[in-house]
Every structure is written in C-alpha cells, then in structure tokens.
Amino acid sequence: MLFDAWGILGRMASELNVLGGTEPCCAPLVGEVMSLESATAIAAKFKAIGEPTRLRLLALIASAEGQEACVCDLTEPVGLSQPTVSHHLKTLVDAGLLTRSKRGTWSFYAIVPAALADLAQLLQNPT
Amino acid sequence: MLFDAWGILGRMASELNVLGGTEPCCAPLVGEVMSLESATAIAAKFKAIGEPTRLRLLALIASAEGQEACVCDLTEPVGLSQPTVSHHLKTLVDAGLLTRSKRGTWSFYAIVPAALADLAQLLQNPT
DNA sequence: ACCTTTCATAGATAAACTTCGATGTAGACG
DNA sequence: CGTCTACATCGAAGTTTATCTATGAAAGGT
Helix, strand or coil: CCCHHHHHHHHHHHCCCCCCCCCCCCCCCCCCCHHHHHHHHHHHCCCCCCCHHHHHHHHHHCCCCEEEHHHHHHHHHHHHHHHHHHHHHHHHHHHCEEEEEEEEEEEEEECCCCHHHHHHHHHCCCC | CCHHHHHHHHHHHHHHHCCCCCCCCCCCCCCCCCCCCHHHHHHHHHHCCHHHHHHHHHHHHHHHHHHHEEEEHHHHHHHHCCHHHHHHHHHHCCCCCCEEECCCEEEEECCCCHHHHHHHHHHCCCC
C-alpha cells in the first residue's frame, strides 16, 4: 500500500487552514470502491431490516421457540392485515433473512442466523 | 417465565400432522412485542444503510484515514452528482451514523463507530 | 470588491414502497 | 364434493424516495 502523503497533507492543511482554496482538500481515496453490485446486494439485506414492521417481525420470530413462527402468530402483534404481513415476510425471505417451510396449512418462517451474523460482522468491519 | 406448552404442542402437532385444522397452530408469542417507537427508531438506522450509494459512502469514509472524508472525495467514486451525494450524507448524519464538521470551505464527514457497533450488537442479539 | 471553490438547499420528476380489500390456492375435515 | 382455515397473490391508492438541474451560501484568493 502506498503512503497517502497527499491525503495527509491535505487533511493537515484543512485542519490548520494554512493552504489556499485552490489546493486539493485531500487525495482521492486509496482503497478500491465497493462495487455497485456487492453494495446493492448487501444494501438489499439492510433495507429489508430497515422497516419498522419487518424489524418487529424479525424480533418476534427470533424470540419464538426454535426461532420460527407462523403468520397467524404475527398478524395480531404487529396490528396489520394478513396480506401486509405476508408481503413483509416475503420481502424478508427474498433478502435471505428468513426461510419459509409449509407444514399442513401453516407457513412457518424461521430466522437465518448466519445472514444476521454476516451483516453484524460487516458493520464492525466496514472496510 | 412460563412453560409454553401450547406453543410446543402446536408445533409438534404441525410437524406430525396429527391434529385437525381447527386447533390453533401455535400459541401467541410470550414475549412482549418490540414497541413501534423503538422499532421505528432502529429501523431508521438500518434504512439509512440499506441503500447502495449510502453503503458505498459509508465504506469509503470508513476506509479513509481518520475515518473521515469530504464531499469532493466522495462524488467521483460513487459516480453521482454532488447534490445527490450531499443528500445521502445528510441522511446518514440524520440517522446518527455520520457526523459533519466544517473546516474552511470543506465539509468533513466522519464515521460514528458506536452507532455501527450498536447495530451490529442488535443483529447478533435480536431479543 | 469580485471571482472561485465547496457545499447545501429548493423544486421537479419518475420510480419504488407500504398498505389495503378482493380474490385465488392448497390442505384438512365432514 | 363442499366448506373451512391459513396463506399467497393481485390491483389500486397514497406516500416516500432517489436523482437531477438550478440556485443560494459561505469561505478564501486576487
């Protein structure tokens, strides 16, 4: 890795206010930019969590025995219609955060622990 | 904590398919539901991360020295207009994930490590 | 005083999202 | 076969969002 002298100089200059406005404020970042594809893939998972109802659904399922629950258990706690809850659950499944398994007439949704762990890891090591 | 016999029975029944359709599929969840207010507050942070451009901005800033960068460093890597980048940065600041400090004509945006750590913790311990 | 640079804000537009009621589907029971 | 339950899907309405261009604001240089 190259020594980012321009970046350091630029930042020192900006902090000390010793350079003129025509100087670059700091160097272009050295590391490669996160690709748009991977950013889109990862952001989709955070986006799925980033909605109050879906976050509550995740919390409900995670706190249930076996970390799974059926739709009929989730509709009443979140106070929304059954189609809306089903839609949010589908979103979470599409994001890879939940799995669906039909048993009889019921659909059981279960947490995917590895998916949440991966995101947690990413937050602590955003590279 | 009470023993959730109904939940276990319901789940066993569903797995073994020994009960009729008129039986409850499983018990209402025992734990209290995450409040709508806290869910909204937390989801707002995940929502801020859950957008490809903002995720890339976070990664760019996190990988910069001092975990801070100015707008002029970020516009070109993400390939969007300056107002759009500023808008996304404001969103991240409002979510508490970044701080802004003006020095001269430049605005430096810095990571708030504790905010990311809190979210990571929450993902591994979804209560 | 004037211009340049850096950034934020305003307004507009097109796309996406949340939510609902209505309807379709699949399994269980009589 | 008909009915009921649990759930998914469809279509629509209203809201939010991402992006742009144009403009405003603040600080520094000449």
